[in-house]
Amino acid sequence: MGCICNEKELTDEQKYKQLKEFIDENKEKKGYLIPMLHMAQGIFGYLPPEVQSFVAREMNVPISMVNGVVTFYSYFKLFPTGRHTITVCLGTACYVRGAKKILEALEEKLGVKIGETTEDERFSMGVQRCLGACGLAPVIMIDKDVYGRISAKKLDKILEQYK
Numbered sequence: 001m002g003c004i005c006n007e008k009e010l011t012d013e014q015k016y017k018q019l020k021e022f023i024d025e026n027k028e029k030k031g032y033l034i035p036m037l038h039m040a041q042g043i044f045g046y047l048p049p050e051v052q053s054f055v056a057r058e059m060n061v062p063i064s065m066v067n068g069v070v071t072f073y074s075y076f077k078l079f080p081t082g083r084h085t086i087t088v089c090l091g092t093a094c095y096v097r098g099a100k101k102i103l104e105a106l107e108e109k110l111g112v113k114i115g116e117t118t119e120d121e122r123f124s125m126g127v128q129r130c131l132g133a134c135g136l137a138p139v140i141m142i143d144k145d146v147y148g149r150i151s152a153k154k155l156d157k158i159l160e161q162y163k
Contacts, residue, residue, distance in 0.1 A: 034069060086106060091131070
């Protein structure tokens with residue numbers, strides 16, 4: 001389920017009301033925590049601690065159970081994500097050919113670390129052990145676009161395409 005949080009600007013109160021209605025309709029269903037969390041993330045865009053607490057309270061389950069599910073599955077996001085996701089390959093070929101310098105340059109240009117989102121919510125930053133394009137090392141991926149033989153000098157021109 002994609003984010004439904006931006007269909008129209010809802011207040012937090014309206015978002016919680018929408019989530020509560022969904023929970024009330026389904027909380028008696030056995031094993032329904034994951035669909036509840038999918039809906040919560042669809043409404044809020046991510047699952048901050050206060051939303052996790054709300055789900056736990058409304059479903060009458062321990063917060064530790066909710067948090068355990070949220071942190072176990074990579075689908076669930078604990079922080080807001082940017083419009084574009086930058087993934088830096090840190091596989092062996094990329095690492096040896098300068099991926100660490102690319103990562104450091106991106107962190108400096110964007111002002112974020114791995115797992116964070118820029119203040120303007122334009123980019124989220126991540127890493128992966130291998131993007132499968134070793135012959136093009138070092139490689140970064142922005143959304144579904146792969147950029148190979150990257151240097152720190154090329155980053156500004158690439159990032160400019162994602163305004």
